[in-house]
Every structure is written in structure tokens, then in C-alpha cells.
Amino acid sequence: MPWSDYPSKPWESALILSNHTRLTLREISDMSLPHAEFAYLSACQTAKGVVQAPDQSAHLSTGMLACGYRSVIGTLWQISDEYAPFVADRVYAKMLEGGRPDYKRAACALHDAVQALRKEPGVSFNTWLPFIHIGV
Template sequence: MPYEVIHLAASLQFAGVQSVVGTLWSVNDSTVQRLVEAFYRHLCRDGTMNSKRAARALHRAVQSLAGDKDMPLDQRIVFMHIGI
């Protein structure tokens, strides 16, 4: 329906992107930087990028943030994965 709203991550998936990482609300730049570094380290661990590893890579990256008790909880649980 034309009055429904979808978020950016879902719209990318509808456009054909197989695997999308997004956020549920705004997030601090420093948090995103730490997460992205950990995410790509896990995603490309053998030197190749494989979208089938995206969900696990995100999970491990979020786990790396979970140990930082100085980071607010809402900044540690904001990330989501959609796709394969």
C-alpha cells in the first residue's frame, strides 16, 4: 500500500541485495566504526567476502561490543541483519 513505510535495510533487500546490515535507531559514529571493523574482519576472514557469513559476522561483531560496559545498552543492541 502506498501509505506504508519500510526502512532502508528492507528497501535494499527488495531492490535485490542479498544480505543487509542495518540499525533499528540512530547510533554513535564511534560505535559504528568499531562494529564495522569487527564485522568485516569476520566477514572476510579467509580473504574473500561471502554474504552467507553476514549474519554470523554481525553476531560476532556485536558480541565484541557487548563486553564494553561503558557503552550504553541501546548502542550495543541496535544492529540487525536481513537476508541470507
């Protein structure tokens, strides 16, 4: 659920799971996640702030940082179902180089994935621009 649906209750912002249940930031923050290093939020508007607080960067992605994740990839607006897997595949391939995942590679992995996407025929500015990385 986009952050903007809960501007006055940011901890009620949630991920919609495959069984259509909500996993809220409050529930995530209550979990013991000592190894929470990387979150890839490949859904629309996971890094979109709210109009009511334009000077703040409060959104689902920063909420994941507050819950203990060290590195998060999110999106500023709607992303293409056609190209989201393209970006995710390249991000994870880069992060898994050497056989072991490394969250410290996330920013460079996203950069490389977006650069590859930009080279695809027919890809518009709005297709690659929404992807962002925050954290380490």
C-alpha cells in the same frame, strides 16, 4: 535520509552520499547489480519502519533487499559515531576470513561484533541493540 521522511513514497528513501547528493532506492533498483550480495548501512535508522504502517517492515534496509541485495545490515535507531566503526571493522574482518568476502557470513559476523561491543567498558544497552541483519 531516514525512511520515515517519505512514508507515502518509499522509493524516494535515499542514501546521502559524500558529495551531499541523494541516491534513492528507485535509482538503485534501476541499476543492473547482478553481484549485489551485501549492503552495510552504517547510518542512523536505516531499518526503522514508519508509524503510519506499524504492521509492515518497510524501510531502507528491506528496500535494499527488494533491489536485489541478498544480505543487509541496518540500524533501528541512532547509532554512536564512536562505536559504529567498531562494529563495522569486526563485521568486515569476519566476512573477509579466508581472503574472500562472503555475504553468507554477515549474520554471524554481526552477532560476533555485537557480542564484542557488549563486552566493552561503559557500553550501554542502547549502543549495541540497534544493529540488525536481514536477508540470507
